[in-house]
Amino acid sequence: MTELLDAVTDTALEDVQTILAEALIGAFHSAAGRIERDADKARDRMRVLDRDFDGSEAADVELQEATARARSGDAAMQAVEMIREAASETWTVASGEVWTAWRGSRRGTFLSAAQIEARLAIRAIREERTGSSHPGGPVVAFRGAPTADSPEDAGRIFDALNWALKAWPDMALATTGAKGAEKLAIKWSRQKGVKLVLARADFDTHGKAAPFRANDELLALEPTCCLTLVKSLDATRAGHDRPFGPAMNLGQKAVEAGLRHLPIRARAA
Known part of the structure; x- marks a missing residue:
């Protein structure tokens, strides 16, 4: 990543460095997913072999090979996730920007905070399951204006x-996101x-x-609390910054549903 950024700085590609950087990260994310699927297939094969095990040497060798493939896949997946x-x-x-996977979840093996898909979390809540797709505790929902990125906004x-x-x-x-x-x-x-739950807007x-x-x-x-910031708190933007409709909508729907809603406001003078 460092070499990529060094290579494009002060060139015609500098204007698209965000696309290039996110493509590089996304490539490793995609690779980790493919490796994981291969490891899952090996585990499925292990279950079949274990279920049909007849005690023969040939069956034992085949089971050991499937087990080794599954373990090797898991190790490779974790290594690619670390990269x-x-x-x-x-x-x-380098940029101050954060990358989030467009599709799929990111486990917390090497993350300070795990990221899961909202649809998976909703399904887990409804089915009362536990596991990697369940938020695991109370959910706090937040929506904020795209223009609310000033130091004062960040602080609040x-x-x-x-x-x-x-x-x-x-x-x-x-x-x-x-x-x-x-x-x-x-x-x-x-x-x-x-833990982070992402409910991405599906424009397609x-x-x-x-x-x-x-x-x-x-x-x-079923969030315990909904926080919203409908416009920037930066005084220099107050005159031309319009309230962000989706954030206002979340607050209104939360109140209608009887959920706790707290709008984020500027510090008292």
Whole structure:
């Protein structure tokens, strides 16, 4: 990652370095997923061989080979995940931006905060299952304006999330991962080791309604509290910064559903 950034700096590619960096990280994420699927196939083969084991030497050898393939796949997957996280961390340090997987979940093996898909978390809650896709504790939902990325916004977002973490130490943070305020919240979750649930807006399926459908996913997680920041708290932006509709929508729906809603505001003078 460092060599990539060094290579494109001060060149025509500098304007697209975000695309290149995220593509590099995404390549390792995709590779980890493929390796994991291969390891899962080996485990499925192990179960079949174990179920049909007849005690013969040939069956024993075949079972041992399948076991070795599964263990080797798991080790390779963890190694690739470690590379992915190192590249992601290097990109964050270099640019201040955070990378989130567009598809799939990221386990917490090498992460300060695990990331899971909202749909999987919703299903786990409804089916009352435990496991890697269950948030594991109370959920705090957050939506914020893309323009709310000033130092004052960051300070107030972190204040609100620190308050929530103190109130619910085993909380999970749920957001859509949109730029601006929500990217700041994701940074906070990584720093604090708080599990992250992402309900991404699916524009391909829902078009302009996607941000509001994402709100429905957030509410389906049955959050203990909903935090919103509808516009930047930076005084220099107050005159031209319009309230962010999806954040307002989440707050309204939370109140209608009888959920606790707390808007983030500027510090009192």
